[in-house]
Amino acid sequence: MPQPTAAAAAEAELTEAPPDITTMRDAVNRLLDPDAVPEALPPAPGELETLTIQLRGHLDLLMPEVEQAAQRLPKDDIPRYCALACLGEARGKLRAEPSPTPHGSLAYARRLARVLNALCDHYEQLSRR
Structure with missing residues (x-):
């Protein structure tokens, strides 16, 4: 089976859709922005x-x-340096487990x-560079 050429790999990279940052931020705001929906209750267990x-x-x-x-x-x-440090933090969060406390x-x-x-x-910052 032939190996993909560098040009084909570059074209594939260009045709991939960028991450949907708006959708990601919407998910973040459901948990971190009580001002967005002040009357909203914390998510139900299944929703959480x-x-x-x-x-x-x-x-x-x-x-x-x-x-x-x-x-x-x-x-x-x-x-x-800051982005790589944040990636390390993210990997640590993904490896962690929720505590068994009620919240x-x-x-x-x-x-x-x-x-x-x-x-x-x-x-967003790195994409502008």
């Missing part, structure tokens, strides 16, 4: 589980994008939301 899975999926999609963009920068570049699952989902929000910021 679905939202947590969604946040994890968003992280799985965005992390390689941020890492690739950061790796293109010079090794001594501060935005590169442990909500606190865990909020930690995922905060790190996803930070990665969205890094993605």
